Amino acid sequence: MIPWAQMAPTITVWVAAFLTLCVFSFLYKDNPFYRFAEHLFVGSAAGYLLAVQYQNVIIPNVWLPLTTGKPVTIGLTAIPLLLGLLMVARISPRFTGPARWAIAFYVGTYSGIAVTGYMQAQVLAQVADAVKPFPPGWGAVNAALGLIGLLTVIAYFFFSVPHKGVVGVGARVGIWFLMVAFGASFGYTVMARVSLLIARVQFLLRDWMHLIPMS
Amino acid sequence: MYLGPLVLTFVVGTVLIALYFIPNHAAQEVNAQLLLWATIVYAFALILGSVSLMGTHWRKIRLRAEGSFFSWVAIVALVATTLMGVVWGVAEKSPLDRFYNAVNSPLASTMFALLAFFIASAAFRAFRARNVEATLLLVTAVVMMIGRVSIGEFIWPGFPALTEWLLDVPNLAAKRAIAIGVGLGAISTALKIILGIERSYLGRQR
Amino acid sequence: MSLADRILRLDRRIIFILVALGTALPLLVPVNLPITVTPRVEAAYDTIDQLPAGSTVLFSLDYEPDVSAELQPMTVAIMRHCFRKNFKVVALTLYPAGPGLVEPAIRIAAEAEHKVRNKDYAFLGYKSGFQTVMIGMGESIRSQFPVDFYGTPLDSIPVMRGIRNYGEIALLVNLTASSAADYWIQFAVGRYRKPMVLGATAVMATDYYPYLSSKQLLGLIGGMKGAAEYEKRMDLFGDARRGMDAQSLVHVIVTLLVILGNVALFASRRGTGTR
Numbered sequence: 001m002i003p004w005a006q007m008a009p010t011i012t013v014w015v016a017a018f019l020t021l022c023v024f025s026f027l028y029k030d031n032p033f034y035r036f037a038e039h040l041f042v043g044s045a046a047g048y049l050l051a052v053q054y055q056n057v058i059i060p061n062v063w064l065p066l067t068t069g070k071p072v073t074i075g076l077t078a079i080p081l082l083l084g085l086l087m088v089a090r091i092s093p094r095f096t097g098p099a100r101w102a103i104a105f106y107v108g109t110y111s112g113i114a115v116t117g118y119m120q121a122q123v124l125a126q127v128a129d130a131v132k133p134f135p136p137g138w139g140a141v142n143a144a145l146g147l148i149g150l151l152t153v154i155a156y157f158f159f160s161v162p163h164k165g166v167v168g169v170g171a172r173v174g175i176w177f178l179m180v181a182f183g184a185s186f187g188y189t190v191m192a193r194v195s196l197l198i199a200r201v202q203f204l205l206r207d208w209m210h211l212i213p214m215s
Numbered sequence: 216m217y218l219g220p221l222v223l224t225f226v227v228g229t230v231l232i233a234l235y236f237i238p239n240h241a242a243q244e245v246n247a248q249l250l251l252w253a254t255i256v257y258a259f260a261l262i263l264g265s266v267s268l269m270g271t272h273w274r275k276i277r278l279r280a281e282g283s284f285f286s287w288v289a290i291v292a293l294v295a296t297t298l299m300g301v302v303w304g305v306a307e308k309s310p311l312d313r314f315y316n317a318v319n320s321p322l323a324s325t326m327f328a329l330l331a332f333f334i335a336s337a338a339f340r341a342f343r344a345r346n347v348e349a350t351l352l353l354v355t356a357v358v359m360m361i362g363r364v365s366i367g368e369f370i371w372p373g374f375p376a377l378t379e380w381l382l383d384v385p386n387l388a389a390k391r392a393i394a395i396g397v398g399l400g401a402i403s404t405a406l407k408i409i410l411g412i413e414r415s416y417l418g419r420q421r
Numbered sequence: 422m423s424l425a426d427r428i429l430r431l432d433r434r435i436i437f438i439l440v441a442l443g444t445a446l447p448l449l450v451p452v453n454l455p456i457t458v459t460p461r462v463e464a465a466y467d468t469i470d471q472l473p474a475g476s477t478v479l480f481s482l483d484y485e486p487d488v489s490a491e492l493q494p495m496t497v498a499i500m501r502h503c504f505r506k507n508f509k510v511v512a513l514t515l516y517p518a519g520p521g522l523v524e525p526a527i528r529i530a531a532e533a534e535h536k537v538r539n540k541d542y543a544f545l546g547y548k549s550g551f552q553t554v555m556i557g558m559g560e561s562i563r564s565q566f567p568v569d570f571y572g573t574p575l576d577s578i579p580v581m582r583g584i585r586n587y588g589e590i591a592l593l594v595n596l597t598a599s600s601a602a603d604y605w606i607q608f609a610v611g612r613y614r615k616p617m618v619l620g621a622t623a624v625m626a627t628d629y630y631p632y633l634s635s636k637q638l639l640g641l642i643g644g645m646k647g648a649a650e651y652e653k654r655m656d657l658f659g660d661a662r663r664g665m666d667a668q669s670l671v672h673v674i675v676t677l678l679v680i681l682g683n684v685a686l687f688a689s690r691r692g693t694g695t696r
Binding site: 247327328331344366 | 431436444457489520550552559560668670671680681
Binding site for chain 3: 027028045048049052053056057060061064109110113116117118120121122125126128129181184185188189190191192194195196197198199200201202205206211212
């Protein structure tokens, strides 16, 4: 009798290692192993998404209220169910018109909450923090630089006015601040990608080949 | 054809903006209910995406296009994982959970891990100090790459403080300006949608 | 062809091999370079450490396998911190592939600190909709999560008793690789005034410094390095700290390649007399 339960972790590791090497084979050149792994990933990711949606959204928020709820709950649940079905019916060109109601509801909802959300968190809060009095000492130098950076970067992105004269100088300084910010982002991006590679190599060397201790 | 959906967008958008300012419990219940409906509609929209994906690959199979074997792989994987999750659930140690740990997780991680190699190659080939701006970008990136890792302190003890300053002052200023710009852009787009000025999301009117 | 030109035409597979060796060698022969905890990670640690006894911490773990290398160690370290302080932990995810990662992370942290599901922590599972979930939870958590990930009604879970909405949450900890962070700041912090600590991938960490300055965020843990710093602060030796030697070496390799490329370019141009 094959002890599947005991062998499951080993099978999982070997399958994961095989698929990892299939993807890494792309570094040499495109090949059928890579394409197999790529298509397997695309299909299984979409399938996993569907399964999780079904179990964690549709069952508790649609099926259960419809089958066990009071009439008011059933009525309130029927509305989003209808909108959702109209959304899915968009697969057929005949239902493009009715599907617009579902899209309109969805887009209207997210537009409504976007207005107040962005206004409070990204505009008002950031402007309020930018126009605080400068702290004493060296903090004043940093705060002044920060304010100059903010104004010059905004000047750079203000394309309605030609970048000449004072605006031109401001935009130029703004570009320098942007370059520093993008350089910082690039450095961190390298760090992020290398971290992901370290984890995969760690898996191959530790969990698969046992060349590194497990703990 | 369009008027009904446009009115719906206006009503829903305006109601949600208004409800932000009304602390009344009943009003917030309405808010929560509308948002729950949007969550459910979103779940169905994801189904639409998966069906569309299947359609793309099925067309390749029907036309016997080059690489159609791999389209079979994608479709079989999609159907199998969906059925596994629907029938046996998605909890720990379920067949889907085991499949996820063996297949999805390593594939997703490795796809992104590949980028480390390409970013190193791209940095070697494209990162050139051609002018003042490019030099600023290059120097900042190098300072960040060395200064933020353990070896940076060995090379020069001032690296950690320099990287903190770069992040706290020039980076903060630029990112704040971008955040304000993005915020204003998002608000204007949302208002255009609510007021019916922007209608492209509804598709072409016949 | 001059040496400079040969360097400029270097086969990219040689670069790939250098990166691969730079990653593998330090893992096989670790040096354990020391790690310094940066101010932003220290601020995150202090924010959690100084919460009153018996506090409830809400974790929103919004990431998928592609970024788990950076965020999974963070999740385990921060959760262990909360468990050590005997805080109640409520976790959820807004990403469909999140449960497959979040559940093992919570289990690892709970087993290490001898904590029991439902009594000390709850995992609510996945819900789609981002903003709608965040705003909905402001009124009632149960409206978004009627049952937990395992199908147990929230009213039957001891740790969830008395927790109706954000009013009973002391701190929000969001670990994410996406715009979920922006939405949490907009809604949980902006609308409901909840204190928040963010753990982000290194790619997006630099974008959130403005929110630290405005105190919309009380701490920021960025990437695997940030996770390693938090592990150091917790006196743990997890996957993040193990990877720091490799991180250092690959960064040095990339930096040397960039410098080499520029030196070769200038030498080549000088050789041909062009600018």
